[in-house]
Amino acid sequence: MNIAFIGLGNMGEAIAQNLLKGGHVLTVFNRTKEKADALLQAGAQWAATPAEAVERAEVIFTMVSDDGALRDVTTGEFGFLPALLEGAIHVSCSTIAPDTSRQLAEAHQQRNTVYVACPVFGKPEAAQAAKLWLCTSGNEAGKAKIKPLLELIGQGVYDFGEDVGAANVVKLSGNFLLGCAIEAMAEAFTLAEKNNISRTAVWTFFTDTLFNSPVYKNYGKLVAEEVYQPVGATPALIRKDIRLLLDEAQKALVPMPFGQIVHQQLTATVAKGVKDIDWAGFAGEVSENAGVSKR
Amino acid sequence: MNIAFIGLGNMGEAIAQNLLKGGHVLTVFNRTKEKADALLQAGAQWAATPAEAVERAEVIFTMVSDDGALRDVTTGEFGFLPALLEGAIHVSCSTIAPDTSRQLAEAHQQRNTVYVACPVFGKPEAAQAAKLWLCTSGNEAGKAKIKPLLELIGQGVYDFGEDVGAANVVKLSGNFLLGCAIEAMAEAFTLAEKNNISRTAVWTFFTDTLFNSPVYKNYGKLVAEEVYQPVGATPALIRKDIRLLLDEAQKALVPMPFGQIVHQQLTATVAKGVKDIDWAGFAGEVSENAGVSKR
């Protein structure tokens, strides 16, 4: 297939490589061209604007930082929406508000094109290994057509129906659940520490036994050792996601006390100017409030 | 070995059976004798009081409902402490306050006997299958001596050192982490529901992928389906555990915002008179506050 890929951060670049390896024709665009070097060497074409990138594309993937960036590349001054071929399918992988998906889906439909929400779960290494977990929602025909492409980039696809915003709700919920696991472990490990019990011993026990899932193991290690490097995503970035979640909760009339606390911890982290750490480092707020801060 | 077992609830009875199967001589005591029937048929001896139960025992297991009950069988009117053989080891499996362990350990030491904390993780079925996870703390020699017995009842033993209260801190932390997972899923699933996304679909996705540990799978199923049966432990019982945790946090000067919220939800559940459900049913508070209560 003729595919366009827009947004070549760590995640986007890895996904694009897997599409290329699948034997598809790929045209790419990114704000800074250097990020495209490896892809161009591997056979991808460069486009000077989002609009140029999609000229011949049957399917367009986007993986950008937030709602504003997605609107820019789609409906902005050099956005690709007016340039889309009839019937083209936009696979939107960014973590954004459900309403942004709904509005863009309508804008696509008015031009006889299709917008499918397809947020992804996994770190850059998982993206490289084609081991992402994918959530989809939106137009059924569109989802059916892109299925073979999604199989090139992920280890599983879960569909959440025709409301195109649904997969975005699930993605935001995922980051929320991660945040809750981090806060819960931070509280438990800090209580252990102040009882002279090794944080790492507690982490080992729980993640060997009851909580033996990769996210508890991996994020828990950061919280146990209080080393929040390397930076997978910054506190400010995930704080934005949690805010999007709380915006949905506000509209849907769902009190989310855990959501509020995770947001407050991230807000305090950002307000104090702590930024060069992985977002799991908001766990440091718990230590700080218990008088045993390592920061 | 000659072993005494005191406290034959669902958990205690299952553990005692596995000790018996291991070829040991077992004397048992329980407040209500009927609970002992199966064990007596399998070859255990009955004792009329805790004191009588321990007369010849090298090792004494206790598995009772709370701190008060443990004090009763140990230092109460018919308690076994004065009747212990010199060098006898008390393996205390109940979920209790760390300070109760510390005080009892001292009382045992004064009588040249040993108290080891050994709280367990797992449901009754896990106890039957000898698949419990065990945490130990306290006297090193005592722990070494009971090691072969613990291998008969669990699938793994994690030690937390010589401070006898440490394993109790870990046990309370475990129930806290479970409570956090329940609240987090309740918030996420309720947000999904109010966005017309199936609670069960969200549960399936997350517990197939990022949160694929038994506790998310099992407790999450209850929260997703909002059927809180059968009753593993009541809201009132686990509320007691969370309160013990918060008492530790209070003493150790650790603010635990998640802990407070889990406690508040359990308190509201109990205050409203909801009792014939598993404790995970406190998740119903989230639904109720979002106006979609099933209760």
Place this chain on the structure above:
Amino acid sequence: MNIAFIGLGNMGEAIAQNLLKGGHVLTVFNRTKEKADALLQAGAQWAATPAEAVERAEVIFTMVSDDGALRDVTTGEFGFLPALLEGAIHVSCSTIAPDTSRQLAEAHQQRNTVYVACPVFGKPEAAQAAKLWLCTSGNEAGKAKIKPLLELIGQGVYDFGEDVGAANVVKLSGNFLLGCAIEAMAEAFTLAEKNNISRTAVWTFFTDTLFNSPVYKNYGKLVAEEVYQPVGATPALIRKDIRLLLDEAQKALVPMPFGQIVHQQLTATVAKGVKDIDWAGFAGEVSENAGVSKR
């Protein structure tokens, strides 16, 4: 002076009457004309649109329900902004977001007119008695010119400087502080009730002594007696204000745990469909969670 008044709810009508009594020429507009009857009988002129209302006005007061309504009457299809006389001053009394004030102030300035923020504190009876408390911010010359008018409607004016959004921040903070007082009393009175102490006795004591301010006295009476009538403002309306406050907190990076709780209680109240009560009725959430709900 020639004055226009737009928005004749309970508050607006009372304020307009006091301006009229001050001897000024008044033209009024409201979505439903009946609300203007008393004013028209007292000598005010009716205008068919906001634009028509301001044609000769030196000063324009607006008192509408929210940000959207204010934008409608100002920059909407029949909005008055294009119709303003040069130098006209818009006194904006509604409870709105600071950024709405900032944007409108700029829009006014581009047309050589002036926008002053002037949110008010007080119930309709206080408005009738010209006993409102007024907060102002924005253009200094504009504020100086309207001073005599403000003295006709309030018992005191507090200025918060040239940033036109400042008075709106203060207004939102006021509703937040009221919400906190309500929640705090709800918790204290419910604890008293469950200790068999009269809620009213506790209210009497505290509001006679340490907390002898009108807001504790008046809102506290509602909370003590659990009769949330008559409806001064609905839970949904003030929930909107608290959300605006939290939006500011989010932008300014200020964790506000009390703000989050007040918002959650109001959200639960609205989600449960409770609406024909004064907003102080969110205090009923505390009773409900303690198992002593009167609803």
Place this chain on the structure above:
Amino acid sequence: MNIAFIGLGNMGEAIAQNLLKGGHVLTVFNRTKEKADALLQAGAQWAATPAEAVERAEVIFTMVSDDGALRDVTTGEFGFLPALLEGAIHVSCSTIAPDTSRQLAEAHQQRNTVYVACPVFGKPEAAQAAKLWLCTSGNEAGKAKIKPLLELIGQGVYDFGEDVGAANVVKLSGNFLLGCAIEAMAEAFTLAEKNNISRTAVWTFFTDTLFNSPVYKNYGKLVAEEVYQPVGATPALIRKDIRLLLDEAQKALVPMPFGQIVHQQLTATVAKGVKDIDWAGFAGEVSENAGVSKR
């Protein structure tokens, strides 16, 4: 009357002086004798132990730091309970747990003596000026007999009935309400500060108008200026009171989210080692989490 007074801190000494000025015969005891100097010069008698102090007393006042200290002077080794004259009335002014009052009341009754709870509200200056607010509960005859004495030390007495713990619940609730006012102002003033609005201007406005009660004025000034001197009561001391309140809430099944937050803020303050400030200084936690700490 022949009166004994035990506990001569800033509060106790001031109360005792007013009793002496009322023309009564006063015998005093304090752990450190120097605190009694002024009273002895003014005509009071010194007693070497609590027991000696009460030998001839018809009424005994106690004003000590906590539950433990009160038990010490009453039922401890040198405690006065066995030495009381038949019919003597113990007026217990300390801030303690309701159950401590209930237990001591029963102990007094068994010796044909009377225990009345009489916690007080006010700072040392109010005590000197005989302007305290007094809450009473317990035996009706006892309360009637001490009425004239209470009028010497306070400006008003509020009674809460025969359950002797009731006045203690009210006292704990008072400290809770103060804590809530402090936290609420801290959040509002910090939001103002980060919007470049003067904290003091906001404090002036609210405490001149809606919240014009002494406690908002006085505590609010500390929070506005962020100068937490002089030390009226330490964070650790009032944290103990809030914990007693939460213990009551726990027993009475009342979720108190504001109570939990005030306790967490005080816990963080104490955990960080901040101690030489007035307890209102826990407001600094809000500033710290917003990145604008002055500490």
